[in-house]
Amino acid sequence: MHIAVCIKQVPDTKNVRIDPDTHTLVRQGVESIINPFDLFAVEAALKIKDETQATITVLTMGPPQADEALRDALSRGVDDAVLLSDRAFAGSDTWATSTTLAAAVRKMGDVDVVLCGKQAVDGDTAQVGPEMATFLDMPYATFVKKIEVLDGSALKISRQTDEGVEIWKLPTPCLLTVIKEVGEPRLPSLRHKMRAKKATIPVWGVADLGLAPENVGLSGSFTQVVRVFSPPRRTDRVLIQGPIEEQVEQLFRHLKESKVPGL
Amino acid sequence: MDYFLTEEQQMIQELAAQITKEKIRPVRAELDESEAFPWEIMKVLAQSDLFGLYIPEAYGGMGGGILENCLAIEQLAQGCIGIATTFAASGLGAYPILLFANEAQKQAYLPDIASGKRLAAFGVTESGAGSDVSGIQTTAVRDGDYYILNGTKQWITNGGEAEIYSVLAITDRSKGPRGASFFIVEKGDPGFSFGKKEKKLGIRASATRELVFQDCRVRKDRLIAKEGMGFIVAMKTFDKSRPGIGALGVGLAQGALDISVEYARKRVQFGKPIISFQAIQHKLANMATKTEASRALIYCIARHMDANDAPDASKVAAMCKVFAGDTAMEVATEAVQVLGGYGYMQDYPVEKMMRDAKILQIYEGTNEIQRNIIGQELNKEYSRLKETFF
Ligand SMILES: Cc1cc2nc3c(=O)[nH]c(=O)nc-3n(C[C@H](O)[C@H](O)[C@H](O)COP(=O)(O)OP(=O)(O)OC[C@H]3O[C@@H](n4cnc5c(N)ncnc54)[C@H](O)[C@@H]3O)c2cc1C
Numbered sequence: 001m002h003i004a005v006c007i008k009q010v011p012d013t014k015n016v017r018i019d020p021d022t023h024t025l026v027r028q029g030v031e032s033i034i035n036p037f038d039l040f041a042v043e044a045a046l047k048i049k050d051e052t053q054a055t056i057t058v059l060t061m062g063p064p065q066a067d068e069a070l071r072d073a074l075s076r077g078v079d080d081a082v083l084l085s086d087r088a089f090a091g092s093d094t095w096a097t098s099t100t101l102a103a104a105v106r107k108m109g110d111v112d113v114v115l116c117g118k119q120a121v122d123g124d125t126a127q128v129g130p131e132m133a134t135f136l137d138m139p140y141a142t143f144v145k146k147i148e149v150l151d152g153s154a155l156k157i158s159r160q161t162d163e164g165v166e167i168w169k170l171p172t173p174c175l176l177t178v179i180k181e182v183g184e185p186r187l188p189s190l191r192h193k194m195r196a197k198k199a200t201i202p203v204w205g206v207a208d209l210g211l212a213p214e215n216v217g218l219s220g221s222f223t224q225v226v227r228v229f230s231p232p233r234r235t236d237r238v239l240i241q242g243p244i245e246e247q248v249e250q251l252f253r254h255l256k257e258s259k260v261p262g263l
Numbered sequence: 264m265d266y267f268l269t270e271e272q273q274m275i276q277e278l279a280a281q282i283t284k285e286k287i288r289p290v291r292a293e294l295d296e297s298e299a300f301p302w303e304i305m306k307v308l309a310q311s312d313l314f315g316l317y318i319p320e321a322y323g324g325m326g327g328g329i330l331e332n333c334l335a336i337e338q339l340a341q342g343c344i345g346i347a348t349t350f351a352a353s354g355l356g357a358y359p360i361l362l363f364a365n366e367a368q369k370q371a372y373l374p375d376i377a378s379g380k381r382l383a384a385f386g387v388t389e390s391g392a393g394s395d396v397s398g399i400q401t402t403a404v405r406d407g408d409y410y411i412l413n414g415t416k417q418w419i420t421n422g423g424e425a426e427i428y429s430v431l432a433i434t435d436r437s438k439g440p441r442g443a444s445f446f447i448v449e450k451g452d453p454g455f456s457f458g459k460k461e462k463k464l465g466i467r468a469s470a471t472r473e474l475v476f477q478d479c480r481v482r483k484d485r486l487i488a489k490e491g492m493g494f495i496v497a498m499k500t501f502d503k504s505r506p507g508i509g510a511l512g513v514g515l516a517q518g519a520l521d522i523s524v525e526y527a528r529k530r531v532q533f534g535k536p537i538i539s540f541q542a543i544q545h546k547l548a549n550m551a552t553k554t555e556a557s558r559a560l561i562y563c564i565a566r567h568m569d570a571n572d573a574p575d576a577s578k579v580a581a582m583c584k585v586f587a588g589d590t591a592m593e594v595a596t597e598a599v600q601v602l603g604g605y606g607y608m609q610d611y612p613v614e615k616m617m618r619d620a621k622i623l624q625i626y627e628g629t630n631e632i633q634r635n636i637i638g639q640e641l642n643k644e645y646s647r648l649k650e651t652f653f
Contacts, residue, residue, distance in 0.1 A: 191325075
């Protein structure tokens with residue numbers, strides 16, 4: 001079984017600051033880490049590898065420094081890594097990102113399972129996993145908390161929803177996005193750390209993936225970030241309590257007082 | 264400070280520091296309170312390959328030496344020496360096997376110790392035999408293909424939790440210093456049981472128990488080296504392990520210093536941060552100087568011992584233990600003073616460090632005994648010199 005894990009390098013949000021003038025992230029001096037949810041995806045893959053003969057390839061699209069994130073994953077026991085890096089990828093939205101990642105999975109050829117974190121902590125869209133699956137024409141499940149390999153060609157998974165837990169059987173190849181319940185990410189081992197330090201990591205660009213430059217990066221994106229700003233402070237909130245009839249009455253009065261059109 | 268460590272040695276430091284930061288610091292106060300055995304962390308250490316640092320690759324280890332082991336121990340000790348002692352004590356139990364066991368014994372035990380699959384322990388001390396190891400009463404009597412062990416070992420670190428025990432017993436009392444031998448005893452061997460877990464001042468995450476042997480029968484292939492080699496095995500083991508106790512001291516002292524400096528910069532009294540008072544600065548200066556001196560001593564001696572079959576091993580290993588152990592006690596005590604009343608409260612980690620530090624002056628030979636060793640070695644060394652210095 002070949003598992004591809006997609007990871008993203010993000011600023012360590014524990015230390016992130018917003019520039020009060022430009023309203024953008026101050027990246028200077030902020031350590032980069034693997035997106036925490038993607039680390040759960042790495043752990044989920046390693047758990048499968050503990051039980052079966054799986055090999056794991058970790059993928060990231062990013063600038064050359066994203067190499068560090070890949071080596072971090074290698075030091076935890078992942079077998080191989082590929083860096084998708086090209087000037088043409090800059091400015092990708094989720095559509096362009098999943099186009100690029102999907103092309104890489106296609107190029108790898110023999111991938112049985114693609115694992116992603118449920119979302120990235122910087123963008124918080126949770127779109128890349130499902131979009132990739134759609135591009136790859138794979139069945140997918142989101143918010144997965146448990147994965148069992150049934151045989152070579154199917155998985156039994158549990159996914160957490162607001163209502164409860166759904167248990168699904170999925171044929172492979174398929175894509176899963178995982179949540180933290182898959183298990184605490186393991187730390188590196190010395191042997192893997194030494195291997196990771198020496199590993200040569202292939203870098204794939206637009207041409208390697210057989211993509212047209214206009215379909216990736218900023219030009220391949222349907223959305224563009226026009227401006228980033230800190231939301232204005234919310235005005236005072238009122239907590240309405242008591243029996244339901246009184247609550248409705250109070251709410252109605254509040255809305256009326258705040259001159260909501262139509263009341 | 265650049266200690267000219269290799270890339271691999273730096274990786275060991277980095278990895279152990281990450282374990283301390285992510286796994287040990289968050290739980291140390293809780294484990295100190297509950298006295299629960301740190302199995303979770305032992306599993307992390309096992310999976311990280313750190314248990315086999317000093318064990319040759321042929322037996323599943325990483326092929327390093329005393330220095331590599333000390334680097335890991337130091338980083339773990341910055342978090343908690345209760346946990347770091349648990350880790351280091353497995354090495355103490357392994358050394359008699361590594362240094363003196365035959366090939367079959369090494370193959371049988373070292374790979375599991377190196378992978379952290381099984382913990383080891385070292386059983387020498389008894390109620391009547393602490394500093395004076397020759398006072399041990401536990402006996403091993405040969406009976407055909409077996410030895411039968413009887414007696415009780417006291418205060419054995421990892422007792423009850425470890426699965427592999429290196430145990431010293433008298434095989435022939437009439438032979439005096441040549442009358443003791445080391446045996447490998449496994450948890451589950453018939454006639455081998457454990458006493459109650461001790462309640463302690465410090466290192467409360469580590470387990471300390473009695474080992475009880477009541478007609479405990481082990482096959483004769485559990486004898487390490489030859490009959491009568493016991494005290495030599497013990498001595499050579501301590502030569503290898505004592506720099507590691509020093510490393511526990513360096514780590515603890517560094518941990519206490521880090522908290523002290525950070526605190527002294529923040530705590531304001533008389534309108535100024537207390538670090539601006541010379542009395543506090545001088546304390547911090549002494550703490551930092553002695554901590555660095557201990558580290559330099561240990562790295563240097565560990566390198567010396569790894570590179571040479573050092574004839575002065577007993578002396579220099581004792582120096583590591585005595586100097587870094589005393590430093591840790593002093594630095595931890597001063598750290599509590601720097602933090603004042605806050606330092607005395609369990610909400611801050613330095614009171615635990617002060618309680619923990621005391622053990623470094625007691626186990627693996629008290630610091631008085633270390634000074635005896637250094638003194639006796641000096642006497643021997645100088646007796647061989649023809650030269651006069653007057
Ligand atoms: C938490 C803990 C864990 C331990 N773990 C282990 C273990 O894993 N395996 C093991 O075998 N043992 C272990 N020990 C035992 C430890 O090694 C002994 O406690 C130590 O060697 C001292 O022996 P003692 O306590 O009997 O003190 P004693 O020997 O009774 O000494 C009492 C005092 O007299 C001093 N003294 C004694 N003789 C002399 C002398 N000749 N010259 C000057 N001063 C002297 C000592 O320095 C000390 O201050 C452990 C002990 C503790 C407390």
